[in-house]
Amino acid sequence: MKITIEKTVARRARVRWLVSLGLWSAACLWSLNAAAADFWKFNWFSPEVPIEVTVNDAFINVYNAPGRGYPIFHVVERGETITLLKMKTDWIKIKTQRGIQGWIKRNDVLLTLGPDDLAPDFPNTKQADYLVDRFEVGTAYGDFDGADSVSANLGYRFTKNLSAEIRLAQNTGQYSDSQIAALAILHQPFPQWRVSPFIGIGAGKLKTMPSATLVQTEDREDNLLQASLGAYIHITGRFFVRAEYVNDYVLTSRNTNEEVNEWKIGFSVFF
Numbered sequence: 001m002k003i004t005i006e007k008t009v010a011r012r013a014r015v016r017w018l019v020s021l022g023l024w025s026a027a028c029l030w031s032l033n034a035a036a037a038d039f040w041k042f043n044w045f046s047p048e049v050p051i052e053v054t055v056n057d058a059f060i061n062v063y064n065a066p067g068r069g070y071p072i073f074h075v076v077e078r079g080e081t082i083t084l085l086k087m088k089t090d091w092i093k094i095k096t097q098r099g100i101q102g103w104i105k106r107n108d109v110l111l112t113l114g115p116d117d118l119a120p121d122f123p124n125t126k127q128a129d130y131l132v133d134r135f136e137v138g139t140a141y142g143d144f145d146g147a148d149s150v151s152a153n154l155g156y157r158f159t160k161n162l163s164a165e166i167r168l169a170q171n172t173g174q175y176s177d178s179q180i181a182a183l184a185i186l187h188q189p190f191p192q193w194r195v196s197p198f199i200g201i202g203a204g205k206l207k208t209m210p211s212a213t214l215v216q217t218e219d220r221e222d223n224l225l226q227a228s229l230g231a232y233i234h235i236t237g238r239f240f241v242r243a244e245y246v247n248d249y250v251l252t253s254r255n256t257n258e259e260v261n262e263w264k265i266g267f268s269v270f271f
Contacts, residue, residue, distance in 0.1 A: 050095075051084045051120055053112035060111060062102035066091030074100055084109070084120065133157070133270035136165065138242055140266025147173030151180075151264060160191050167202065167226075176210040182226060194234045202226040206250055223251040238270045 055076050062074040066088050076082055076096060085093040090106045114120045136155035143149060148171065155165030162185070169180040182204025190196050206224040230244030246262040 051114060052081055053084060053109070053114050053120060055080050055082065055111065056113045057111035060104055060108045062094065062096075062100070062104055063091075064102055066093070066103045070103075074102055076104075082112070133238060136163070136268050136270050138266055138268030140242065140244070140264040142244075142262060142264025142266075144169070144171040144173075144178070144248075144262045145260040147171040147176075147178070149262065149264060151266070153268075155186070161188050162186070163188070167204065174211075176208055178209065179207045180224065181205050182224060184226060184228065186228075188232070196232045196234075198230055198232065200226070200228040200230075202228070206248070220253065222253065225249040225251070232268065240268045240270070242266055242268045 055078050057078060059075045059077050061072045062076060063070045064073045074096075076094075081097055083095040085095055085101070087093075087106065088103075091103045092106055092109060093101065093103050095101045110119045112119060134157045136153070136157070138155075139150075139152045141148075141150055149169055151167065151169035153165050153167050155163050157163040164183065164185050167180065167182040167184055171178040171180070182202045184200045184202025186198050186200040188196055188198040203226065204224045205221055207219065207221045209219045226246050226248055228244055228246040230242060233241040233243070235241060243265045244263075246264070248260040248262055250258040250260060252258055
């Protein structure tokens, strides 16, 4: 009877995890399909598409470099069309109709009108650099089925929404320690939000090292599947708090597989 109950519980856990994995997979496939339209454009990280605007004030000062300490060398007047080339912190590089290039203050863009007769909108300067960064490195602390967990991740963003990462974790428990090495794919649908959710799926290895006081002290290594849900919380510049829930499905070499819930919170930096 006990074996039958254990098999039933294991079967339910497996079905529950497979349903969860199916939902995450469908969401990630949807994101991949949405990103496929941009796949061959090779400009995934190009937020600086030139925009033409018309000066809607008496004049705007043009500096020869991005900074108040640099001299004003040119002035664009009302009705003149300028092209906004790129943004750097609180400054925007422009090009006039005569080919003169310089920098204007970001706030001065409010004194211009775009093709829709509205002032153009730019990302928050504190997040602008992050939106084009490709690499992420982070560390986190959490709970792995009752064990203390310390983890690190290194990620690479293929697009603003889609990234892959390597996950490493050390879990320290009362009866055993374990280590995780996994590769995951993340989808971040709204990277420009201050609190930006993400979902992910992954796979890897779980190495378990039981305490020497236990009867069975052999180390074992099992395959691992992961489904995760989390959020990035922007702090400043390229720095974020990252909170995440991970559902781990351990494919053990024994008769039953295991389902483990993992919670963690930490910091990430984009560069």
